[in-house]
Amino acid sequence: MNDASLGNDAAPGDDSLLGRALVEEATKKSGLIWVRGSGPARALWHVWHEGAAHVVGDGPGEQPLPELADGSTAEITVRSKDKGGRLVAWTAAVTELPPGSEAWEAAVAELKGKRLNAPDGERMTERWAQECRVLRLEPRESTTEHPQGSLSAVPLPSPATTRRPVPAALPRLLLRRRRKN
Structure with missing residues (x-):
């Protein structure tokens, strides 16, 4: 299946x-x-x-969203949950949902259930309305063709760090404590 249109005018x-x-x-x-x-x-x-992927972000403590404007398009790649490989790619129409609207309330109710480790569980939706963006990504076209070559990229900058090597003196300090006891 190459670039199948996802319009609503499709025949059975x-x-x-x-x-x-x-x-x-x-x-x-x-x-x-x-x-x-x-x-x-x-x-x-x-x-x-309701027929689209919804994401929340761009606020303190939330995921950073890519550069997407209301009315633009985005390229979405979906990976396999168990193997991690690319399953399908699709083009989406981007709509930023205005806080407090009926669509925003419905999307946030769903997103709230999937948000893990929120710093402010009960006040989370208020914070999202004030400080974050909720985007609706509605499918337009899809493809299951796999691109040629590697799609690997340099990781984006992040404040997250990996573990650093153990200081050279730490094992000696730990052994000294054991000997004294």
């Missing part, structure tokens, strides 16, 4: 229905999707709700 049995079903099922089951706007792609947690 058309490849576009199969493409829509593949996009929906793969995105629902995947914990992360890779989203690319005008800058580099970012791995984002999401929720599938």
Whole structure:
């Protein structure tokens, strides 16, 4: 299936229905999707709700979103949850949901259930309304073709760090404490 259109005007049995079903099922089951706007792609947690992926971010303590403007398009890559390989890629229409709107409330209710380790559990939706963006990524086209060559990229800068080597003197200090006891 090459670049199947995901429009609503598809006839029964058309490849576009199969493409829509593949996009929906793969995105629902995947914990992360890779989203690319005008800058580099970012791995984002999401929720599938009412025919589109929804993401929240760009606020303190939340995931950084790629450069996406309301009305733009984004490239989404969905990975396999168990193997991590690329299953399907699709193009999405980006809509920023205004805080307090009916669509925003419905999306946030779903997102709230998937947000892990929130610093302010009960006040989280208020903080999202004031400081974050909620984006709806609605599928337009999909493809299951795999690109030629590697898609690997240099990791994006992050304040997160990995473990550093143990200082050389630490094992001696620990052994001294054991001998004294």
